[in-house]
Amino acid sequence: MDEILVLAEHREGELRDITFEMLSKARSLGKDAGKSVTALLLGAGVGDYAEALKSHADEVLVLDHGNLKAFNAAVYQQVLSEVLKSREPSLVMIGHTAFGVDLAPGLAVTLELPFASDCIDLAYEGDDLKATRQIYEGKVNATVSFADAPTVLVTFRPSACPVEDAEASAGKVTELDVAVPEEPAMRQFLEYVEAAVGEVDITKADVVVSIGRGLREEENLPMIEELAEALGGVVACSRPCVDAGWLPKDRQVGSSGKTVKPKLYLAIGISGQFQHLSGMKAADTIVAVNKDPKAPIFSEADYGIVGDLMKVVPALKEKIAELRA
Amino acid sequence: MNIVVCLKQVPETAEAEVKLASDKKGIEMEGLPLQINEADNYALEQALLLTEEHDGDVTVVTLGPDSSDEVLRMSMAKGAAEAVRLAGPAFDRGDPVAIARALAAAVKDLEYDLVLTGCMSSDDGNTAVGMALAECLDLPHATYVTQMEMGDGEVTVGRELEGGLIEKLKMKMPCVLGIQTGINEPRYASIMGIAKASKREIAMKSASDLGLDEGSVGEEGSRTKLEELAYPPVGEGAEILEGTPAESSGKLAEVLREKGFV
Amino acid sequence: MAVSLKETYELLGCIQCGRCTAGCPVGFRTYLNVRKVVYEGLTETGPRDAKGRPEAWNCTTCSNCTDRCPKGVKPMELLIGLRSAAIEKGKAMPTVRDALESTFKHGNPWGRGRDKRMEWAEDLDVPVADEGEEAPLLYFYGCTPAYETRAQDVAKSLVRVFAAAGVPYKTLGTAESDCGNEIWRLGEQGLFELLVEGNTELFRSHGVETIVTSSPHCMNTFKNEYGDLGIEALHYSQFLKELLDEGKLELPTPVEKTVTYHDPCFLGKHNEIYDEPRDVLNAVPGVTFVEFDRSRERALCCEGGGGRMWVEAVEERGERIAEIRVNDAVALGADYLVTACPFCLLTLEDAVKTSGNEGKIEVVDLSELVAMAL
Ligand SMILES: Cc1cc2nc3c(=O)[nH]c(=O)nc-3n(C[C@H](O)[C@H](O)[C@H](O)COP(=O)(O)OP(=O)(O)OC[C@H]3O[C@@H](n4cnc5c(N)ncnc54)[C@H](O)[C@@H]3O)c2cc1C
Numbered sequence: 014m015d016e017i018l019v020l021a022e023h024r025e026g027e028l029r030d031i032t033f034e035m036l037s038k039a040r041s042l043g044k045d046a047g048k049s050v051t052a053l054l055l056g057a058g059v060g061d062y063a064e065a066l067k068s069h070a071d072e073v074l075v076l077d078h079g080n081l082k083a084f085n086a087a088v089y090q091q092v093l094s095e096v097l098k099s100r101e102p103s104l105v106m107i108g109h110t111a112f113g114v115d116l117a118p119g120l121a122v123t124l125e126l127p128f129a130s131d132c133i134d135l136a137y138e139g140d141d142l143k144a145t146r147q148i149y150e151g152k153v154n155a156t157v158s159f160a161d162a163p164t165v166l167v168t169f170r171p172s173a174c175p176v177e178d179a180e181a182s183a184g185k186v187t188e189l190d191v192a193v194p195e196e197p198a199m200r201q202f203l204e205y206v207e208a209a210v211g212e213v214d215i216t217k218a219d220v221v222v223s224i225g226r227g228l229r230e231e232e233n234l235p236m237i238e239e240l241a242e243a244l245g246g247v248v249a250c251s252r253p254c255v256d257a258g259w260l261p262k263d264r265q266v267g268s269s270g271k272t273v274k275p276k277l278y279l280a281i282g283i284s285g286q287f288q289h290l291s292g293m294k295a296a297d298t299i300v301a302v303n304k305d306p307k308a309p310i311f312s313e314a315d316y317g318i319v320g321d322l323m324k325v326v327p328a329l330k331e332k333i334a335e336l337r338a
Numbered sequence: 339m340n341i342v343v344c345l346k347q348v349p350e351t352a353e354a355e356v357k358l359a360s361d362k363k364g365i366e367m368e369g370l371p372l373q374i375n376e377a378d379n380y381a382l383e384q385a386l387l388l389t390e391e392h393d394g395d396v397t398v399v400t401l402g403p404d405s406s407d408e409v410l411r412m413s414m415a416k417g418a419a420e421a422v423r424l425a426g427p428a429f430d431r432g433d434p435v436a437i438a439r440a441l442a443a444a445v446k447d448l449e450y451d452l453v454l455t456g457c458m459s460s461d462d463g464n465t466a467v468g469m470a471l472a473e474c475l476d477l478p479h480a481t482y483v484t485q486m487e488m489g490d491g492e493v494t495v496g497r498e499l500e501g502g503l504i505e506k507l508k509m510k511m512p513c514v515l516g517i518q519t520g521i522n523e524p525r526y527a528s529i530m531g532i533a534k535a536s537k538r539e540i541a542m543k544s545a546s547d548l549g550l551d552e553g554s555v556g557e558e559g560s561r562t563k564l565e566e567l568a569y570p571p572v573g574e575g576a577e578i579l580e581g582t583p584a585e586s587s588g589k590l591a592e593v594l595r596e597k598g599f600v
Numbered sequence: 601m602a603v604s605l606k607e608t609y610e611l612l613g614c615i616q617c618g619r620c621t622a623g624c625p626v627g628f629r630t631y632l633n634v635r636k637v638v639y640e641g642l643t644e645t646g647p648r649d650a651k652g653r654p655e656a657w658n659c660t661t662c663s664n665c666t667d668r669c670p671k672g673v674k675p676m677e678l679l680i681g682l683r684s685a686a687i688e689k690g691k692a693m694p695t696v697r698d699a700l701e702s703t704f705k706h707g708n709p710w711g712r713g714r715d716k717r718m719e720w721a722e723d724l725d726v727p728v729a730d731e732g733e734e735a736p737l738l739y740f741y742g743c744t745p746a747y748e749t750r751a752q753d754v755a756k757s758l759v760r761v762f763a764a765a766g767v768p769y770k771t772l773g774t775a776e777s778d779c780g781n782e783i784w785r786l787g788e789q790g791l792f793e794l795l796v797e798g799n800t801e802l803f804r805s806h807g808v809e810t811i812v813t814s815s816p817h818c819m820n821t822f823k824n825e826y827g828d829l830g831i832e833a834l835h836y837s838q839f840l841k842e843l844l845d846e847g848k849l850e851l852p853t854p855v856e857k858t859v860t861y862h863d864p865c866f867l868g869k870h871n872e873i874y875d876e877p878r879d880v881l882n883a884v885p886g887v888t889f890v891e892f893d894r895s896r897e898r899a900l901c902c903e904g905g906g907g908r909m910w911v912e913a914v915e916e917r918g919e920r921i922a923e924i925r926v927n928d929a930v931a932l933g934a935d936y937l938v939t940a941c942p943f944c945l946l947t948l949e950d951a952v953k954t955s956g957n958e959g960k961i962e963v964v965d966l967s968e969l970v971a972m973a974l
Binding site: 122128129130144153272277313320325337 | 349351352353355356358365433434435438439457460461462463464465466467468469470472473474478479480481482494496497498499500501502503504505506507508509510513516518519520560561562563564565566567568569570571572574575576577578579583584586587588590591592593594595597599600
């Protein structure tokens with residue numbers, strides 16, 4: 014039977030959410046198109062993970078090998094090539110993560126696979142796969158079709174698909190027998206270095222007042238700090254604010270920063286691209302202030318104000334003070 | 339040390355209203371200012387810093403329409419020695435793999451110890467061209483690079499993973515690195531500098547100049563195809579609090595009080 | 601080898617008397633020492649660009665040093681030249697870089713899209729000259745009043761005043777671009793020339809005869825730095841004075857306030873326009889006018905000029921001059937500290953907050969004061 018193959022992603026002893034998100038997508042796709050779902054687990058000392066995976070897939074392929082200990086795109090690519098050549102799945106899904114973006118493009122080139130990256134949705138129209146991806150910073154959706162080929166490759170965006178409950182029936186686990194090359198000298202893993210911890214832990218705060226590039230200038234920070242103080246919260250930000258040096262890295266919310274789940278998240282002058290959203294989606298209440306009524310942040314927020322933050326923030330501070338008085 | 343930087347020009351869309359073209363295959367470019375892709379600007383700066391420190395030249399390469407000459411000139415004003423543009427209808431509407439294939443054909447004949455690209459472009463957002471290019475050139479690669487330390491024939495890079503975790507790798511040169519924003523502080527290109535650079539030559543390369551079969555690049559050489567563009571469906575979305583700043587923030591303050599934040 | 605600073609800026613006349621330094625408003629707040637910069641230029645012992653001499657970025661281009669020099673040396677030009685040399689090498693601090701890039705791309709230093717340039721006028725009936733349409737009397741509202749929230753009130757007030765006086769003015773709508781005054785002073789001469797070229801062509805295509813500006817900075821550059829533009833450039837205070845004299849503008853509503861007036865450097869020191877704003881101010885019924893001790897030629901600079909809106913000042917110490925100004929105004933018993941420049945408006949208003957004078961005094965642009973009296 015035709016299969017959809019999902020590359021399981023894990024890091025430092027844990028399967029990552031994207032794995033289950035992709036498996037969920039694959040299962041619903043497979044149901045409609047009559048395809049089975051296979052999870053491919055590569056790594057060293059990862060045998061246990063098969064247990065967690067098998068209720069989300071029809072089959073789990075495991076290759077547990079010392080040379081796969083570190084994620085090394087060069088090694089993984091070779092192994093994957095072998096697996097794909099022998100199994101010819103009709104669709105391969107890899108997470109659009111730091112791991113996936115390093116690996117998938119090279120694989121597409123060597124195996125000449127039709128390839129679309131950062132897909133937010135996939136659907137079969139008959140036998141034809143259609144992918145939806147976002148372009149122009151989340152402002153436009155593009156539908157992409159693939160050339161006729163035995164295998165098609167996509168990277169799939171994290172948090173784009175909810176995780177479905179596990180199936181009652183568990184899939185089978187198969188040990189793979191594929192030669193694994195040594196880590197090549199041209200690219201060698203050295204170590205992981207944890208991000209530095211600062212004085213404020215934004216992940217512990219109930220109220221997070223977060224600013225984006227819309228703040229324009231570091232000089233405008235005090236008014237945000239005052240607003241955060243009035244709400245008993247902390248100040249966080251999007252990535253460009255860290256790049257510009259306005260705030261330290263430990264205040265960054267998003268995929269390459271912190272994930273926060275506060276009771277209240279105020280996004281001020283943040284457009285809401287997925288790398289940011291993934292770090293704050295789970296907040297209980299999200300409020301967005303943005304000049305652009307089409308900013309993607311508004312579809313994630315519970316409440317929105319369309320307006321100039323330079324006017325809204327001082328006004329809000331005042332209103333809060335009035336309520337307090 | 340010589341470095342090739344692949345970069346591109348993109349429309350600035352973060353704050354603009356993006357309108358679809360009538361054929362739904364592209365967007366209306368009118369009124370959108372063009373600029374160097376953000377991550378590419380960091381890649382360029384990184385190359386300039388490295389060649390200033392370790393002696394050598396930077397060559398910038400782009401694939402794009404005539405207007406892209408502007409980013410090449412800006413790069414030369416900042417210090418790039420040579421500029422190459424892949425030009426011609428054969429390259430149009432390529433997918434990331436086709437673009438990488440074309441770029442590889444241009445890069446392979448250049449002298450380099452490193453190839454740098456931005457990790458992602460703000461228009462297509464493929465996050466793929468740089469790493470596909472590495473494969474086409476058969477070079478080691480790493481992307482989301484936020485740290486670089488030069489060694490002898492090798493470079494130690496820090497890749498930024500989810501959660502800000504840094505993965506340290508040792509790479510043999512030459513290699514291809516996808517540079518992430520924030521790795522440095524890009525410099526300014528003065529208008530006078532750009533004007534001077536506009537007198538310098540940009541090497542124009544067509545598919546046949548590069549010995550490429552026209553069917554291997556552009557739309558024809560792509561194994562994916564853009565079918566249609568659409569505006570993202572508006573989900574439930576936020577309840578918009580209307581009014582003047584005073585009114586809307588008054589409403590918000592009320593909401594916050596109801597929820598016990600004030 | 602490039603020409604020496606000595607030759608380029610004609611420093612040879614310098615007798616090192618130090619009057620430049622003594623008159624420098626930022627000299628006592630930062631380690632910018634104008635005399636020393638000139639000396640090192642003269643002896644070729646100092647850095648040749650503002651990269652090596654970051655304090656050159658602190659200059660507000662108030663022109664005190666140049667005005668006071670007994671030998672006609674122009675230290676301010678030297679300081680701007682040091683900035684230029686840094687800019688040429690790409691060494692602009694990020695905030696300056698962003699302002700310059702934005703001006704090139706969007707026609708304004710505020711990083712905002714050109715399509716948003718008329719947002720300030722959204723609910724107002726502001727006439728826009730279509731492409732090629734004659735606009736003999738042009739209101740050049742300027743970048744800061746276009747985008748900066750507080751400064752928008754200047755443009756909004758002025759168009760109300762114009763309407764009340766039946767002024768047949770036009771604006772250029774979103775086609776208007778940065779005037780270049782600050783750009784030149786930030787040291788980006790190439791960009792300045794580009795703006796001059798573009799604006800000159802634009803003005804000509806609309807048959808502009810008179811330009812009225814919101815900002816003294818725009819007026820200054822149109823009047824003094826655009827070569828043979830052949831267009832009269834007026835600051836709005838001059839224009840309102842004319843309207844009052846001709847009896848076209850009536851101000852019936854009293855504003856019962858004690859007010860003082862802060863001379864913007866680019867209106868006063870640079871262009872010697874001291875009386876018109878005071879005359880306009882005094883034409884507002886109900887106003888009690890009190891003069892600062894340090895006024896007119898001796899007025900303090902607010903530190904908002906010379907591109908300083910986009911500069912992170914290097915190693916400042918002591919009280920900001922704008923704070924001194926606000927404290928002085930409070931001591932005078934003024935309800936309103938009136939000025940006639942969007943940059944002064946912003947820096948002074950900020951200083952009201954930072955000096956703890958909130959609630960004690962308000963910073964008001966002259967245009968607003970006049971609009972109150974309509
Ligand atoms: C691998 C990778 C990892 C990344 N990780 C992260 C991450 O962890 N976190 C993160 O945030 N980003 C991350 N990014 C970057 C991400 O793609 C976006 O570039 C970023 O989130 C955009 O930040 P922003 O919304 O502040 O800026 P922009 O997208 O520029 O948006 C600014 C917004 O401000 C609004 N605005 C402007 N002026 C005003 C005003 N006066 N009043 C009100 N609104 C105004 C505008 O309308 C606009 O919507 C990552 C990117 C990559 C490639």
